[in-house]
Amino acid sequence: METEQDATVVEALDRRLSAQVNQKRKTWPVRLMGAASEIGDQPQMRLLCAATIGIAVVGRDNRLLKTGIKMLSAHTLATWAKSGVKSVVNRTRPESGDDPAVRWGDSDAHEENSFPSGHSAxxxxxxxxxxxNYPNHALAARTAAFVxxxxxVPRGTHYAGDVAAGVxxxxxxxxxxxxxxGRGLRSFVAARSRPWRPYEA
Structure with a gap:
């Protein structure tokens, strides 16, 4: 296994930075926060986007509908991007081994897909x-994503560099x-807002 001596300066620094906090991963606060952070996993995020769209449709809320579609679109692009990187890069997760090196590879094993962080992306x-779309609630949304x-990092699933790349x-x-x-969605929502009129010959 590659050690810190074999890693680049940046990789070794990333390991030392991450090690300062991931020693606490077995403590109950980190376990609790880690469990809560699973909302950032792909299925949960997709469900959140779909629920937003569903609530908007039922409530006939065009602003929320536009927001839900944008959330789903942004998440889809982020998922494609992080999956594309993971498909050509291998990095062992901190919890799975003391090896901070980032290397070319096509492993699909969870233990070797540390870079980048999909939860963060x-x-x-x-x-x-x-x-x-909701600037008044931007601080709350961004704080949740930051958490x-x-x-x-403290839960040991990623190095700090993985999280930064995901962000x-x-x-x-x-x-x-x-x-x-942008423009296409605005046109769609505007058309949906217009009252329906039957065709008159």
Whole structure:
């Protein structure tokens, strides 16, 4: 197994930084926060997006509908991006071995897919999409995403560098989604808002 002596300076620094906090992963506060952070996992995030869209449709809330669609789109892009990186990069998770090296590889084993953090990418992308449409609640959304991302280090599932990469992916995915959806989604919501009139010959 590769040790810190074999790792690059950046990888070794990442390991030392992460080790300062992930020694606490067996304590009950970290376990509790870690369990709560599972909301950032892919199925839960997709369910949250779908629930937002469903509530908007039932309540005929066009603003919330637009937000839910943007959340789902941003999360989809973030998921594609982080999965693309994981498919060509291997890194052992802190909880699975003392090896901070990032290397080319195509392993699909959970233990070797530490980089980047999918929880961080997904949570940030969804939070940013929500914050864009509900700026009054932006602080709460971003704080929740930050907690989901940050707790991955003390719980030992990711190095700090994995989380940072996931956060960058999340931000970029939301920006790309907004650029792609923006005008088309506004037209769709506007058309949905117009009252229906039967065709008159």
């Amino acid at each position: 997904g949570a940030v992308s969804v939070a940013e999409a929500f914050a864009r 989901v991302a940050a707790v991955q 960058v992916i999340g931000f970029a995915a939301e920006k790309a989604s907004e650029a792609a959806l």
